[in-house]
Amino acid sequence: MPDEVPATGGPALGVVGRGRLGSALLAACRAGGTRVSLTASRRDGWQVDAVPDVLVDASAPEAHADVLAYCTAHRVPLVACVSNLTDAQWTSLEELATVVPVVRATNLSFAHYVQLRIAEFTAALTRGPLGPTTTTVRERHPIGKAHRPSATALVLAQTWAGASGRTVADIADERAGLPVSEHELTHTWNGESLHVRHHVGSWAVPARGALTAAGWARTAAPGLVTMRTVYDDLTARSTP
Structure with missing residues (x-):
């Protein structure tokens, strides 16, 4: 079942994928007190306690259709960390971005x-x-x-x-x-x-970036952006 940790005011996450990035992201959530209300993996399937505020896809192209369907049905913002999608799958992300924020996160650092x-x-x-x-x-x-x-x-x-x-x-x-x-x-x-x-040198680095992207996407307008937009916006906010 999804990891239960005390809420800290940030977004409740859904994490798809239990590979290196997905596992590092779940560890970062446990360490930082971020609630995970959905997990999905090839071995365990979809485990959902509640609809998350943001879904992070750290899986593989084979899971793309299920991720897309879930985000479409529940209007959940998506941080898409799978870089080797097909052209048709990238096009489907553009279509999803007409209704929810989508961060194309090929590098999270x-x-x-x-x-x-x-x-x-x-x-x-x-x-x-x-x-x-x-x-x-x-x-x-x-x-x-x-x-x-x-x-x-x-x-x-x-x-x-x-x-x-x-x-x-x-x-x-x-x-x-x-x-x-x-x-x-x-x-x-x-x-x-x-x-x-x-x-x-550590998967904790992109995991932190995924949490940053999720926090940004939670309140963003619909549209397809890259991490460049996320960091441009966040650094502009912190500039005096």
Whole structure:
């Protein structure tokens, strides 16, 4: 049955998936006093005490139809953490977002958001006579990562291209080492290089990001957004 912990005023969560992220998220809920009113997994099925305020999907593409149906039927905001969906499944999320908030959370880390902002800052500085740079992306995940290059690596490349008007020269992917991931942008020009590397060593990091996204989505208007919108909004609120 769903984990019962004292309510703290935040959203009651539904958590779909008992893998690495789902398990870390449930642990974070227990530690922080966030009530979990729904859990779902391939082994145990759907266990529901009450309709949650927000549903976090940390499962797999195979569960997408059930997640979509539940959120549609109960008008529950969704934090979608499954990155390897099909085009048709992404389209169905867009349709759901016409009635509830949907956060497309392919990377939940706040430091990844900062890395994207640094990429945009670097692009602005290297447009003039001191540039241009040659830019590459490198990503590393442990053996067993579902697809390559990762969604985060592609977002880094797309962000750089959009900000600079120049595509990255290469995206290198590696499958080795310890959890959880590394993503690095390397800018090279005039005999020097700048490396902007982000390393995540614990699944507690994306779990915290999922809780942040859920808290944001609870009061958001319907629409499909990414974690960039969530962190843009939250950092703007905290700026004097």
